[in-house]
Amino acid sequence: MAWYHRLRNLMRGDALSRDLEREMQFHIAERAEELMGQGMTEREALREARRRFGNVQQQKESTRDADVVVWLESLVADVRYALRALRHSPAFTAVAVLSLALGIGANTAIFSLINAVMLKSLPVPHAEELVSVVRFQGSARDPGSAGAEFTNPLWEQIRDHQDAVDAFAYGQASFNLATGGEARRVDGSWVSGSYFPVLGARPLAGRLLTRGDDDRGCPAVAVVSAGFATREYGASEGALGRSLSLDGHPFVIVGVTEPSFFGVDVGSRVQVYAPICARAIMQGGAGILDGRSTWWLQLMGRPRNHYGADQVNARLAAASPSINAATLPADWPVKFQAPYLRSTLGTEPASTGYSDLRDRSRTALFALMAVVGVVLLIACANVAHLLLARAAARQREMALRQALGAGRGRLIRQLLTESLLLALAGSALGALFARWASGVVVGLLSTPHTQIWLDLGIDFRVLVFTIGIAVLTGILFGLVPAWRASRAAPQTALQAQGRAATSGPGRFAITRGLVVGQVALSLVLLVAAGLLLRSFQRMVTIDPGFRRDGVLLVSMDAANTGYSKDQIGSTFRDMLDRLRALPGVRSAGASLVTPISGMGWNGDIEASGFVPKSERDGVVWFNGVSAGYFATLETRLIAGRDFGPQDVKGGSPVGIINESLARKLFGAANPIGKVFRTRNGRGVSPPTEVIGVVQDAKYRRLNDDNVATAYLPLTQTDPFGSSLNFALRTDGDPQALVPAVRALAGGVNAAISLDFTTLSEQVAASLARPRLLATLSAFFGALALLLATVGLYGTVAYSVSRRQSEIGIRIALGADGSRVVRMIMGEVGRLLTAGAVLGALIAVAATRLLQSFLYGLTATDPTTIALAVASLALVGLVAGAVPAWRAARHDPLEALRQE
């Protein structure tokens, strides 16, 4: 094979040169021998032989050049020819490039998301060495039991009493920069002194935290990100030495990180880093630093001494028992102490950092990748159609060229060049589209309270991916048309009747197959889109058990006021009354937990006669609420009464339960007056009397099934730290209340910090991901349908045009237009049916993978499938009807004349 030799010679380079040299010297030697035989001396003979041979070097070069030059020449010729051919049919080129751009662009966008979230290493030197330290339950290294959270005592032991890993610790924080009034929050991180040194990060200005900054009693210093420094102080140097208020406590900025450094959590961007020891000055700080039950740190590190993974894990496992014993929480029940002592430390590779976003999005991203892959296939099928139609039109040209001596391989190569050019143009356009699209997706995923930040820069991997896809698609849709085009035997195609002779049924089989495939794939995407859309719609229209519009939520934190716990309690009680008096406020209430906030408080419940079906069955949600809370949220009180002034601190314990809990604990009996007990680590509560029953309301998420909740009066619960949530119902826009609330709180104490949101915003934020999935799948489903419709239209129009003469004859012989239309529509119907059946089968199999995203629907929901089939059929029939109708109206004489 010529190309094989060519390629080989391209590689052989020097060896080739030496071989040629030897061969030519041999030739000269033979000639010299012959001349010596004719009487010359050896010297003369050699000289004559060399003279006759000519310039050896030149011949060597011309031999080698012949290969590369010829090869390059033909390549350039192919490209020029292809460009000209594409320029001559601008409509075809535009449609093809656009379809490809959409398909390739979508794939590149999703892949660059996958790259940013899952594949990219952290931007630190030698990121591949990084491991995260985890705790396994028991000695078996079961990955499912790995816990990533540590207490500070555990971290200090690990820091000081093992030598396998050079470790650092970090904890997530959301720092309030404001000293009073409305909160201004930034993503922050508590870090150990070894954080920056082990990661190998370098400062942009000033210095980064070192081990010396992390001893008990340390001064309050902080490091900020480059973006933060520029936003707050103009330039990175401007941040040095400035004072920063974190949750009301002053910190001094000593350094700025480089712009590319964002921490170790992919998906978020840390703005402020503070040393762990400085947590002591924050509210409850010393307790947290010594707390053996407060799990707030995560650990990562680099193995020491070039230890391999096994060695590291073995050494950590050996050190675990003593570390566990030294940090055992003394106040735990014995039942929990034993597993604590048994747990082992181990490591997992962490070159890509630790990411909550990654865990949450992994399945969704892969599902999206599959969807856009299907879209690309459909787009390729479309372009293949176009190329096939074109190839048929160029039959005579191909035949002529073959008759003139072009080899079949050469023709195929030329046609493939065209396809590849289209693919490359499509991918260039697609790459631009991808850049924009992935930014949009990330933006849609972010909510005001959780900003998602990803480094979406085009890197080497994404580039390789895009080019690879472009080449693959070029070959995919270009090969069949090229092969078919070059197959025509020259003589037959050159005959005048060539067209009729070569438009046999065989030609249509491929285009028909392509269309059926496109229809099938579109149906699969439509079903998926339908499922996600209907699931989202169900989630949005769930009755959450409260009325979400018109409610302003204010979270007040009195940490910086210096008040004692009792003072805080009375301040907030007073605050509630004052809030109720504000103009525009119809009702107000307070609670420890607000609905659909992602936070929760749960615990064990006991009642006489109640036997939990499992350990989980005995765990219910709790909330501490004020009087008027239910009225504010418009959660119906079904029986009994709301909390009131008689339910004081220290008084007889009372509680309100919802319908689910009433059913669970007491069955159909009237729960009013019955008692239950709650249990926590410290023991069992005194009997709590049920004084009211409310309707079920969603607690943490909209798609929670188990919502059994017990509400306790605020006066009888321990507060969560120094903060409390207030809910205010108004008839107008809740945001309008904000200035009045701010003024009110500021008047009571300027150091109270406030966080505002509305209940509808909070609920909507929890729906961000389902909304995104529904939107994207609808978009891609519609796109796929559009592409398939274009493909169907094109195929029918083409087949009609090929059969123009046959149709003309039929009409001339008396068939009326409607018969013609029916004949063509029959064909369209057959294609659609075949595609729909195939698609339905694939859909039933494939949508199982979506089950985890669906709410209230099974993956094989028949209504959805039926709807998808119906819309596909409708669109498809219309697409097929247009060319059919036009064919029937065509003047038969003109059709016959074309022959």
Added chain:
Amino acid sequence: MGRQRNDILQGTLALLVLRTLAVHGRLHGYAITSHIQTASQDLLRVEEGSLYPALHRMEQDGWVKAEWGTTDKNRQARLYSLTPAGRRQLAQEQESWARLTLGVGRVLRFA
């Protein structure tokens, strides 16, 4: 038909080389030029500057294959032989040559 070259002799050289190899089996480059010279009774002399590039091209196109071997004088030489594709090419070229000479002859005889 292969690449179009304006040099007719280049095309003929391929024909001659192929025929030589068909007759003799395995030959090195020098022996091929000797044979052409002898068989044409000195009417044709191969331009040595064009022989090896041409042989190389024919090897690339798959018409001949080459291996290092030893001559009867115990020297290392590169020996060429025909491939099946080369045999087919030879038949094609012989046919084209026949047509060419016939056509040229007719034009020349036309009075």
